Amino acid sequence: MTTADRNRTALAGARLVLPDGVVENGRLAVEGARIAALGGERRPDDLDLDGFTVVPGFVDLHVHGGGGASYASGIAEEALLAARTHLEHGTTTTMASTVTGEIDELCHQAAVLSELVEDGVLAGIHFEGPFISHNRCGAHRPDLLRDPDPALVRKLVDAARGHAKMVTLAPELPGGLESVRMLAELGVVAAVGHTDSDYAKTLEAIEAGATVATHLFNAMPSIQHRAPGPIVALLEDERVTVELINDGVHLHPSVLDLAYRTAGAERVALITDAMGAAGMGDGLYPLGPLQVRVEDGVARLVEGGSIAGSTLTLDVSFKRSVTLGGLSLDQAVRSLSTVPARLLGLADSVGSLEPGKNADLVVVDSATYDLVAVMRRGEWIIGADRFGPAARA
Structure with missing residues (x-):
């Protein structure tokens, strides 16, 4: 994956825990270190997170x-x-x-x-x-x-x-x-x-x-x-x-x-x-x-x-x-x-899944709630290989 590709990532099919409720089969787009958007149509190059739940770091x-x-x-x-x-x-x-x-x-x-x-x-x-x-x-x-x-x-x-x-x-x-x-x-x-x-x-x-x-x-x-x-x-x-x-x-x-x-x-x-x-x-x-x-x-x-x-x-x-x-x-x-x-006075940048905030994400298994992956400021810390070749650094 090139640096440009790594800076543009979308997770699709996941359960998303958002400030106003839980969304099933949701989509979250990341650009650089931040969440770019929530929702939108699923694309072929999106990472497949069916069966997983995404919560803020x-x-x-x-x-x-x-x-x-x-x-x-x-x-x-x-x-x-x-x-x-x-x-x-x-x-x-x-x-x-x-x-x-x-x-x-x-x-x-x-x-x-x-x-x-x-x-x-x-x-x-x-x-x-x-x-x-x-x-x-x-x-x-x-x-x-x-x-x-x-x-x-x-x-x-x-x-x-x-x-x-x-x-x-x-x-x-x-x-x-x-x-x-x-x-x-x-x-x-x-x-x-x-x-x-x-x-x-x-x-x-x-x-x-x-x-x-x-x-x-x-x-x-x-x-x-x-x-x-x-x-x-x-x-x-x-x-x-x-x-x-x-x-x-x-x-x-x-x-x-x-x-x-x-x-x-x-x-x-x-x-x-x-x-x-x-x-x-x-x-x-x-x-x-x-x-x-x-x-x-x-x-x-x-x-x-x-x-x-x-x-x-x-x-x-x-x-x-x-x-x-x-x-x-x-x-x-x-x-x-x-x-x-x-x-801590950091609510403008962390603490929830919202566009413009840091792409700090925790991915857990939707059935067991065991940790699967962690992203901080748009970079995978662990677990990127769980979502196929497109998620590899």
């Missing part, structure tokens, strides 16, 4: 690594490997999430990751820690935790050179609310997570500008009938997007259902919270300064046994959502693509 707000590599390593080659691993599983837009460490080390990581944002590999940086609660620190090293002093928070944001997209913090800590206000003024998402906050303090954080719940239900107080805690406050406020980890480990299916029935698919972002073992097998892996053991795909700290992120990829989350989670195709697409793209 997935957008992951919260991921620490994959392929045996970590974004917290401070090594560009590792970050590239992690991003590539998730890209091959359908995540065409990815944030790089750090983990609690020394402030200067986090600043170094931010500088390395910022270069990859500028190169178009990553969509931004998410700082998870060190401004979190000792009581809810999970897989974060307790001795490195810090109160969210606005000056320290600003130091991390500045180290990211304009590419810090989100900071997770515990608003009940000294400086928490002030830092939320500052982040909102800077255009950085303030996320409530790893928190021991109560209901009232969480409402204050939302009023101050917090708009995300970091992996809702995990690393925060449970709902009690006299002390509803942060979960109820975050679920009930329409300004808040709630992250959920649909890996069969972090949340019971009934809890996922509760979140969807309360918040609706327009406020749920399905994330991986994946660490370096994503896309790999069982074994020992680093998570920042801590060691994690993965057994049967479940990641836990070697010391203490706390759940330490996940080994999830978003293609698996998508399949679980539509086969086990009771979500419709368009609901799953909203949570895996549209909602996180909107939160």
Whole structure:
């Protein structure tokens, strides 16, 4: 195939999950890096996607690594490997999430990751820690935790050179609310997570500008009938997007259902919270300064046994959502693509199948919902050979 041909591609016969519904036997044309058109008559040189479903590329707000590599390593080659691993599983837009460490080390990581944002590999940086609660620190090293002093928070944001997209913090800590206000003024998402906050303090954080719940239900107080805690406050406020980890480990299916029935698919972002073992097998892996053991795909700290992120990829989350989670195709697409793209301010270019947007596509089998192919910005990443010689690069 010539370069000119590769820059003009049409997929025909597929089920397309579009913003206004699902279209059977649809046609999608790609020119260069963008979607050129939807619909039109089928042509002899179109790629045959009968039996396949096309959805927009997935957008992951919260991921620490994959392929045996970590974004917290401070090594560009590792970050590239992690991003590539998730890209091959359908995540065409990815944030790089750090983990609690020394402030200067986090600043170094931010500088390395910022270069990859500028190169178009990553969509931004998410700082998870060190401004979190000792009581809810999970897989974060307790001795490195810090109160969210606005000056320290600003130091991390500045180290990211304009590419810090989100900071997770515990608003009940000294400086928490002030830092939320500052982040909102800077255009950085303030996320409530790893928190021991109560209901009232969480409402204050939302009023101050917090708009995300970091992996809702995990690393925060449970709902009690006299002390509803942060979960109820975050679920009930329409300004808040709630992250959920649909890996069969972090949340019971009934809890996922509760979140969807309360918040609706327009406020749920399905994330991986994946660490370096994503896309790999069982074994020992680093998570920042801590060691994690993965057994049967479940990641836990070697010391203490706390759940330490996940080994999830978003293609698996998508399949679980539509086969086990009771979500419709368009609901799953909203949570895996549209909602996180909107939160990151990228809805003009990614998150849905529309003309003019990036040709970021995930192709799955219409019967099994298993991943078949991935396209990013008009180039096949994997699976092109599934559609015959015309799809070969």
